Amino acid sequence: MEPSQAVDQSPYARPSFKDMEGKPEHSIKTAEEDSIQIVNSDAPLHTWGALGMNFTITAAPISIGSFLALAIGLGGPPFFFYGFLFTGLGQLILCLAAAEIASSRPHLVGPQKYNRLAGYILVVEVSIHQYSSHSKPWHHFLVYVGVCINALVVNLPKVMDWSLSASLVFINGAALFVLITLPVRANPKQSATAVFVSVANNSGWGSAAVVFFLNVLPGLASLGTCDAATHMSEELELPTRDVPWVMVGSALLSYLVAIPTMTIFLFCIVNPEAMFSPVGGQPLIQLVSDGHASRMLTAIPSALIVVGFAIGSWEALISWSRLYWSFSRTNGFPFSNFTERTTDGVPVNALILGTALTIVIGAIQLGSTTALNAVLGGASLCSGFSWIVVFSFRPWLNLGKWGRSLSGFAILWNMWMITWASFPLLLPVTLSSMNWSSLVTVGVVVISFVYYILFYRYRSDEME
Template identity: 35%
Template sequence: MGEKDMEMKTPDTISEQHPGHDVASGEVWCLQLDKPFSLWSTLGISFSVTSTPLAVGTYLSVVIGVGGSPVFFYGYILAVCLDMCICASLAEMAAQYPHSSGQIYWTAKLAPRGHGRGLSYLVGWLTAAGYFFWTSAALLISSQLIWALVQICHPTFITLPWHFYVGYFAVGVFTLFPNIPFFKWYPQFLKGLVIYINAGALFVLIVLLVRAKPKQSSDYVFKAFVNQTGWSSNGVVFFLGLLPGLTAVNGFDSAAHMAEELPRPERQVPQVMFISALASAASGLPMILVYMFCITKPDNLLNPVGGQPVIQLMVDSLESFPLTIVGSLVFITCFLCASVTMMTTFSRIWWSLARDGGVPFSPFMARISGRWKVPVNSVCFSAFACILIGLLKLGSATALNAILGTAVLCIFASYGIPILCSLIGKRTGFSTAHYFNLGHMFEERATDSGLRVRVFTPEVATQDPLPVGVYFHSGGWASGNIEAEEATCIHVAVQVPSIIIAVAYRLAPEFKAPAAHNDAVDALIWAWKNVSGLGGDRTRLFTIGGSAGGNLAISVVLKTLDQEINVTGIVAIVPVTVHPDGVPSKHRSAYKSYAESVATPVINRTSMDIFFENYGAAPTDPSIFLLCNPRIGELPPTYLVSCTADPLRDDARLFKQELDNHKVPNKITEYEGMPHYFWIFPQLKQRAQFLEDLVNGIWFILGQ
């Protein structure tokens, strides 16, 4: 094995990470990528891919006879509105499932069971094809701009088709250098791209407004509809004219394909998506107006110098050789950078497909160079494929329109499939907390006494009544809220599946003991009365809560034993069951965790003292500190959770002893070395195990 191409097996494939989902995956060999990119360098890729404020000028030849300026302007606004909706949907997927495969992986996660494999393959090839054609278009536009500059400097020079291919080939080779040998400095270079593109656009905007005379009328810009397409319907022409807007604000997934080279992709990728899309949309609109008002010789745009109408626009409107040269260099530099970032994105898509066995010669394509720390084989293949298609006659507006049109269709199809899968699945794939959240699966209700509750109802195929859980949040009876634990409620609702009623009980110190416990009783009674109306099953009602909420989940059952309420089971997660000053004598020797927890993370002995003081309950009150309660033996099956680095560790252990003594069916899961409520930290690998164990624990108390 050579030093430059070291190999080691990847730790997992998509299917291994997420068993039970059908995905296009296979075993390949590769090193893991480094994480050299930041939010700003990734923003440089995303913004440069479209280069909207400058790139909209290259679409003049597309729109000049397809609706004219009004379609360009109004179509852009409509297209941007649609683009932002798509961006929002994809940003949520990126927040929930950060992965370098982007929409390929999202499709695998969101597709109906049994269809993920085929659909992920389809989306993979649509994505690859879209960026293949889009990268080819960037290379072609760069070549056209270069030869347009040559013609400006040498008016008698006549460009031939092979000239365009030479330029096309040279730009394709050029893209390899930042992506392979100079990759070490590439992220730093990208940080300045957003500034450069907007500064270049500002220069073009100013010189055009100052130099262009006479300017077009407002009627020309906003009203003069032009139809030279051959279509009799102006409506059809309007929709054809949406192409520039759809292309100019696009490429939202370019950031997603860099996920494994970012330190915090679950936050940074959605941020880049939105910042880039908003910046592109906002900067493109004024540039469209400037371009259209500053057209002084419209007929010349139909046969522009070098095949690029924006260069012809500057020649006609600036009437200054130096300014035209500088303006042309701004565009050339911009599109060379866009070609490089397009190649980066295309190569990462191809690499991610290869890593999961989705392309021919996957092990070879997935290999990461030990020297450059990049997928060199995928980068070289991407460049070679784009250069090869350039052998076709590409140097025409017709060819450019065809390439851009194909790219847009493929890319938007790759966006549409995971979005459609999400809608078909009623968004049940978004069952855990994520940075960017588009919506909720709950409704706000109130009990008879006005207590606020939030009802989480999953979308399920069955019409049978679901189990119902009454959920009490954590916070030492003095803090916390149902919003903070929404992710856990959604997870339980979706994965069990069940209806979850989260309770916003009153908090100390404003409301002292037993206010929270009385609210818990109020909520349970309301749930019991309304189970059927909520679509729930009265025979499968359970209580669930964490920390102080775990205490409430047990206490509320004990408080209602003499009422006609049948609670099937209890889930008490790291519950408070005893006050340190009220530990029964038989348990004192075993009650050690409180004294040991002087500096434990999340909560410690000091923070628990504050909670106890704020709530103000008597240390030996058996309705609150449940280890002292004489009716423990009447409890239903109970599932307990404890953590060894938690002052409440022995609360759960000792309560289990009492349940065992009273022959109450129970089960406990203890997490070694974990602090209180560790699952709120998404970076901990034990979090996934906790969520799985939690669902299994609920099935246990329900007798499933």
């Protein structure tokens, strides 16, 4: 994928900015149609590190197992399997369209005029690296706090590049261990007919089509953060080249790794009923426990899975802190003078704030797991709406002959995903089974617009 032209003329690019260590960015002319490309001097992050971050945030081999409970009553394994294939293909096309934009505008945020509005919508998305709703006891919350603090500590030293690269190896190595040992130990296995043909609908929905499309969650969770690489644009040497490469490479890797992983998981479900009340609330842990039928062999992959989730929190905090830091540079948040500061090239203040917000959001589980799930679902919907805005109001983007088709598909795809992600999975609907994510999303958007209109619109006009 070749970079598009005229990076320096975009409202996303601000030549007056400096990189994270205060050194100026500089431009070079390329032989490709005499175009201008931004080069970050002394870039601290290599492409493989960015790929590791982008892949590990979702950790497809692990996250796909977190939704195995859907494979029991929501259409059975066939709908789970084919639903992932369908959703994954749509997400790959969305990623391709986004990568084309990134090849032309590889920047963390949009035009300054809209930063405060977009910034408040972003706040709810800090919860995106809260990967699962834990049980109610307070000691589980303390473990959650420990994971958050661990992510902060790991991000403080300048070890980011090698840790990101190592995470790519660890996640796939852990998945490989499970994929080798689980088929050997699991007995009895599911038949090919049960995995690929036999549909089982215990959801209460009468339409098979509705049940099929409700299986969008595994695909969205495994391929839902293809844009994370753009948050590291300031730390890559040639963002117009590196960011699109990482986005597409990570999405393809996640999709191709998740398919065989999902297939083996579905064949190795020994006790389907146990998936409704799994150990620790994690269907994947229940799967390895039933399949291995050994405390030792269960302990090893379980530890790898837990560490994998912890590593995912490192990468999510890295990505989010850079995004928050960039919004702060354009005065997109209150107290931006504080959060835009860096220490030795690390946005320490943004990291600390991100950790604090994550802990606060996680504390919701002490009162209501339903409320926590609503916040997490709202974060996903906010992300979908942001994609629609990107592809709707940038007709001047240089996307080539497929540009209109890709952008049009991306808009329709996000509308489609937002619709199905807002449905409750089970009928009849109860207070706990209701999907409240749409209500949370509407609340966040309304508050953001009101604040923008009343307090920030005129200031942003002056900044233009």
